[in-house]
Amino acid sequence: MQLRLEYESELAWRRWGTIRIGTLDDAPRSDAPLPSTFVMLAAGLEEFDWLHADLALDCDVATARRLTDALWDRANVLAVEGRISETLPRNVWELGRVLEPRAVAKIVATVVAAGLEYTDDSLPNEAVSVVSLTRTVVRAIRGARRVPRSIRIAEQALTPRRELARCVQFATATRVLFYALKRATGAPTNVFIPAIYGRGPGIDSDVQHARNWLVDATAGSIATFDVSAIASGRSNDFQVDLASYFSASAFLGSAYVAATAPERPARERDSLRELLRATVEPRTERGQVLLFHLADNVLTPANVRAWIIRTLEKHSFDRLVPDFKPRLARRDESLGLLDSVARGDVSLGSSAVRWARLETPGS
Numbered sequence: 242m243q244l245r246l247e248y249e250s251e252l253a254w255r256r257w258g259t260i261r262i263g264t265l266d267d268a269p270r271s272d273a274p275l276p277s278t279f280v281m282l283a284a285g286l287e288e289f290d291w292l293h294a295d296l297a298l299d300c301d302v303a304t305a306r307r308l309t310d311a312l313w314d315r316a317n318v319l320a321v322e323g324r325i326s327e328t329l330p331r332n333v334w335e336l337g338r339v340l341e342p343r344a345v346a347k348i349v350a351t352v353v354a355a356g357l358e359y360t361d362d363s364l365p366n367e368a369v370s371v372v373s374l375t376r377t378v379v380r381a382i383r384g385a386r387r388v389p390r391s392i393r394i395a396e397q398a399l400t401p402r403r404e405l406a407r408c409v410q411f412a413t414a415t416r417v418l419f420y421a422l423k424r425a426t427g428a429p430t431n432v433f434i435p436a437i438y439g440r441g442p443g444i445d446s447d448v449q450h451a452r453n454w455l456v457d458a459t460a461g462s463i464a465t466f467d468v469s470a471i472a473s474g475r476s477n478d479f480q481v482d483l484a485s486y487f488s489a490s491a492f493l494g495s496a497y498v499a500a501t502a503p504e505r506p507a508r509e510r511d512s513l514r515e516l517l518r519a520t521v522e523p524r525t526e527r528g529q530v531l532l533f534h535l536a537d538n539v540l541t542p543a544n545v546r547a548w549i550i551r552t553l554e555k556h557s558f559d560r561l562v563p564d565f566k567p568r569l570a571r572r573d574e575s576l577g578l579l580d581s582v583a584r585g586d587v588s589l590g591s592s593a594v595r596w597a598r599l600e601t602p603g604s
Contacts, residue, residue, distance in 0.1 A: 248527045249487045249534065252463075254279070255519045262454075262463045262488045264480050265343050271461025278512045278519070282496045283456040285509050286435035287420055289499050290391070290413070296420050299389040305424035308392075309333055311399040312418050315352045318401075325351055337428030343464065345429060346419065346455045350468045350479050353414045356398035357406040359469050391417050411469035412436035412451040431458040439491025439538055442470070442482065449539040452481070454492065490534035493517070498540045529558050536569050543573055 252260040257276050261269040274280075289295045300308070313333035319325050325348055330339040337345055391413055397404040398414035406414075419434040433456045441450050452467040465488055466479040493516070499505065500513040521535075522528035535541055536549040550569055558565055 248530050249489050250483050252279075252489050252492075252520050253527060255522075257519070260461075260463060262465055262483065264483065265347060265455065265464045265466050266478065266480060268343075268455070268457075268462040268464035273461055275456070275458045275461050275463075276519070278515045280431075280433075280456070280458040281512045282500060282509065282516060283433045283435055283454070283458075285505065285512075286437070286492075286496055286499045287416055287433040289502065289505060290416070290436055295504065296391070296417065299392055300417065300421055300424060302424060304392060305421040308395055308399070308418060308421040309425035311396075312349065312352055312422065315356070315399055315401075316348055319351055319355055324355060333422075334426050334428075337422060337426055337430075342429045342432040342455060342457050342460075345422070345432075346415075346434060346453075346464075346466065347479060349418050349422070349434075350415055350453075350466060353398045353411060353418065353468050354479075356400055356403065357411055357414065357469075358403040359411070360405045360407065395421070406469070408451040408467075408469040409436075411467075412453050415453050415468050432456065433458070435492075435495065437488075437491045437495040438540055439487045439494060440534070441486030441488075441491075442467070450486075452486070452491075454488075487534050487538075489520070490531050490538060493521070493531065493535050494538035494540045497535075497545070523552050523556060526561070529553060529556055529561070533558065533562060533565055533569075537572055539572075546573060 250262050252262070254260055254276060258271075258273075260271070260275065260279070263269055288297050310333070313336070316325060316329060320329050327340060327344045327348060329348075330336055336348070340348075394406075394410050395414045395417040397406075397410075398418070413436055416434050416436045423429065423432075434453050435456070436451055436453055438449055438451050440448065441452075450467075452465060452469070455462075455464040455466065457463075465481055465483065465486060467481045467486075468479060470479070470481065496513060496516065500509040521531050523532060532549045533553060536546045536553075541549075546569060550566060553565060562568070
């Protein structure tokens with residue numbers, strides 16, 4: 242099992258080298274920038290999450306500035322309380338320019354961890370505040386789009402009310418606020434915080450868990466951090482035990498769903514094919530293990546899972562995991578609703594579809 246976990250802690254990129262995945266404090270830096278294909282997918286996954294639509298549309302400049310101003314106000318309050326160890330610059334415009342991306346990510350994560358409270362219980366119907374409802378009405382009168390759920394989640398994280406939340410909300414709020422900061426201030430550049438979905442923490446569990454990556458394209462580094470983890474939130478270092486997370490396959494699965502969405506540009510699908518060709522070789526044990534974990538990912542559509550099963554059968558994968566076919570069959574049985582989404586039978590606008598399969602107990 243330990244050997245297989247090593248496969249999840251790195252992306253072996255053919256003709257480029259191995260991209261090792263670390264934590265915020267120890268992510269290995271590369272001698273060269275990350276491959277442009279990978280960077281494009283990381284940027285697209287930060288911008289577009291099939292759970293919460295497209296930030297390029299939902300988080301316009303005015304929204305980004307409003308969120309960023311509120312983020313800055315909360316960061317200053319938390320700094321006075323001793324929750325933020327980094328020395329804040331004079332104004333929010335310098336935040337992404339003066340501090341390293343890792344420090345900026347920790348500040349955003351601290352604000353989110355202070356505004357949301359993790360729960361394993363099912364969430365009540367989302368309560369919409371009077372202010373949020375007023376904004377929605379005004380936007381509707383002006384002919385604008387309804388305030389998206391991702392923006393409302395970010396707004397909830399910017400208050401001291403400690404709204405109950407699951408891992409998905411923590412990862413979404415962190416992604417949205419980092420994106421908003423960049424759009425409002427123009428910095429940091431060439432750095433992305435996508436939300437990814439996959440198994441962990443607890444490798445032996447079937448739970449699918451949302452967390453974030455910090456992808457620094459210039460420094461050539463990838464860091465995993467989990468804002469919903471209670472222990473890391475209290476310490477404000479957001480460190481994770483990498484051995485408890487499926488990282489590589491979680492990114493591959495999340496990138497697949499985002500890049501193949503009908504509204505995404507064709508170049509992202511081309512980048513996805515290049516990513517899979519470069520990092521997954523079915524003839525090797527590494528490639529087979531990653532394919533198995535990808536098939537076991539909650540986001541993988543049924544037709545893709547069926548193709549992976551046939552590929553693993555061809556390479557006698559049962560020598561490594563004798564019961565891999567029954568395990569993946571159980572995954573298929575439990576994900577009928579999600580696979581209907583992948584086939585286009587169910588609209589992504591359904592909140593039940595958006596949340597039912599990712600908000601499982603312990604996620």
